[in-house]
Amino acid sequence: MAEVLVYVDHVDGAVRKPTLELLTLARRVGEPVAVALGAGAEATAAVLAEHGAVKVLTADAPEFADYLVVPKVDALQAAHEQVSPAAVLVPSSAEGKEIAARLALRLGSGLITDATDLEPGDDGPVATQSVFAAAYTTKSRISRGTPVITVKPNSAAVEPAPAAGATESLSVTFGEKSTGTKVTARTPRESTGRPELTEAAIVVSGGRGVNGAENFSVIEALADSLGAAVGASRAAVDAGWYPHANQVGQTGKSVSPQLYIASGISGAIQHRAGMQTSKTIVAVNKDAEAPIFELVDYGVVGDLFDVVPQLTEEVNTRKG
Amino acid sequence: MSLRIVVCVKYVPDATGDRHFADDLTVDRDDVDGLLSELDEYAVEQALQIADEADDAEITVLTVGPEDAKDALRKALSMGADKAVHVEDDDLHGTDVMGSSLVLAKAIEKTGYDLVVCGMASTDGTMGVLPALLSERLGVPQVTLLSEVSVEAGVVKGRRDGDAASEALEAALPAVVSVTDQSGEARYPSFKGIMAAKKKPVESWDLEDLEIEAGEVGLEGAWTKVDSATERPARSAGTIVKDEGEGGRQLAEFLAGQKFI
Numbered sequence: 001m002a003e004v005l006v007y008v009d010h011v012d013g014a015v016r017k018p019t020l021e022l023l024t025l026a027r028r029v030g031e032p033v034a035v036a037l038g039a040g041a042e043a044t045a046a047v048l049a050e051h052g053a054v055k056v057l058t059a060d061a062p063e064f065a066d067y068l069v070v071p072k073v074d075a076l077q078a079a080h081e082q083v084s085p086a087a088v089l090v091p092s093s094a095e096g097k098e099i100a101a102r103l104a105l106r107l108g109s110g111l112i113t114d115a116t117d118l119e120p121g122d123d124g125p126v127a128t129q130s131v132f133a134a135a136y137t138t139k140s141r142i143s144r145g146t147p148v149i150t151v152k153p154n155s156a157a158v159e160p161a162p163a164a165g166a167t168e169s170l171s172v173t174f175g176e177k178s179t180g181t182k183v184t185a186r187t188p189r190e191s192t193g194r195p196e197l198t199e200a201a202i203v204v205s206g207g208r209g210v211n212g213a214e215n216f217s218v219i220e221a222l223a224d225s226l227g228a229a230v231g232a233s234r235a236a237v238d239a240g241w242y243p244h245a246n247q248v249g250q251t252g253k254s255v256s257p258q259l260y261i262a263s264g265i266s267g268a269i270q271h272r273a274g275m276q277t278s279k280t281i282v283a284v285n286k287d288a289e290a291p292i293f294e295l296v297d298y299g300v301v302g303d304l305f306d307v308v309p310q311l312t313e314e315v316n317t318r319k320g
Numbered sequence: 321m322s323l324r325i326v327v328c329v330k331y332v333p334d335a336t337g338d339r340h341f342a343d344d345l346t347v348d349r350d351d352v353d354g355l356l357s358e359l360d361e362y363a364v365e366q367a368l369q370i371a372d373e374a375d376d377a378e379i380t381v382l383t384v385g386p387e388d389a390k391d392a393l394r395k396a397l398s399m400g401a402d403k404a405v406h407v408e409d410d411d412l413h414g415t416d417v418m419g420s421s422l423v424l425a426k427a428i429e430k431t432g433y434d435l436v437v438c439g440m441a442s443t444d445g446t447m448g449v450l451p452a453l454l455s456e457r458l459g460v461p462q463v464t465l466l467s468e469v470s471v472e473a474g475v476v477k478g479r480r481d482g483d484a485a486s487e488a489l490e491a492a493l494p495a496v497v498s499v500t501d502q503s504g505e506a507r508y509p510s511f512k513g514i515m516a517a518k519k520k521p522v523e524s525w526d527l528e529d530l531e532i533e534a535g536e537v538g539l540e541g542a543w544t545k546v547d548s549a550t551e552r553p554a555r556s557a558g559t560i561v562k563d564e565g566e567g568g569r570q571l572a573e574f575l576a577g578q579k580f581i
Contacts, residue, residue, distance in 0.1 A: 300560075
């Protein structure tokens, strides 16, 4: 069976969930060979093997941390030369998409970004994408070169599938352009203890109706009762009530959780673009005419300050 | 020495309109109004601010697209860009991101540049990879997804806010920059700006001007193929209840039924 390169997104050896989802999809189109780069790369091998990686190629060098994106492209290109894979799969993070794009160009290959599903086809992998604020579903494939595809988080369930996962070190020669953009400082984002927004299975979001930074505690309490991430609409972020990193929408993050709970969000097209592919959508809003209600599986017309705390209490009681 | 800034902008179908696909599975641009991609307004704004800080700077705004795409250039000129380049050719119909990056890279090289400024993504394709592709094609550093940007003494500096960390970046010019919607509100064109824009030069180039073969771009030259585009079925109407004191508990009941609790 053909081999498929899977780029590993990890933080100091801790593999992020979208990579494990990617391994599930990769197994449909070939035998996953994982590529892990930077500090902690070797530490990723065990979990990658548990999830189907037949081989784990690792490389570490200061260049991966000290310079932006390009050294990782050099490494993935080296892995491509070594393996001659049937496809290259990369998680759809901002950086993942940039790496995939540059690699595809170097390989003379077509590129598909933000796939939400992947199936084998007669002419290579077929990728499903959701476009125009999820108004359309497209199926596409790559017509030239090695398919390079980035896949959105929550596109597949993580399925363990033990494989050999033998670690091999990858030899990388960095091109002269790889040191063009220097990372002069790095400040890790402060952990909130909540799941990462784009990866979370449940997202609880607040909008204009939350009416103040201090009131976001109501949203956070519900999120914590459900083990969810917290999102915010652009209106709430622009008003300074919640950090931009949590913004869901066209100019913020695109999320596709199992459950999305919108509170005090009217559902402008810009917001819908970022959450419409969520599997189950729930809304709480005072305005019965709010467009968000056109999308919901369940909606409550009411004051979020009555409904949300009651829901939180009920969730906590049931979890009891 | 003058700082030559090229801003890449895109004319996109209005997201509040009813966007759909044409029979050849390209984006139908006839049935819905277009406009300058909102995320590109931030790029124009940052270019203007960088130019303000420079001793001497010239901003060229560049787009690839059909005749109507001139509207996007006019908007950028009315905000304060100095001149515009419009690449238009019938053979460009259906060009994918790889082809678009080729056309833009050739046009940027022909214009001459020290700094290329882009938005973080277009609001139609939303791929967000074009700046990285331009960097790869031009062989200059990418300093992308910046929420803050400045240029001083031939060096571009910026802040990139990622999922895991916030990074301070720097690169020597020439370079390709992209900016996020956090980089600063875009200015509204003034009446004076709108009047002045009418007199600013807009050059039109076709593929021959850029020495690009028709087969390298368009639907034929695309490296990806869309096999189908299906309109998402309307969501079946959900249950909507009015809160009469039990709304939260009713919602909990629904969530429990769906096994979320």
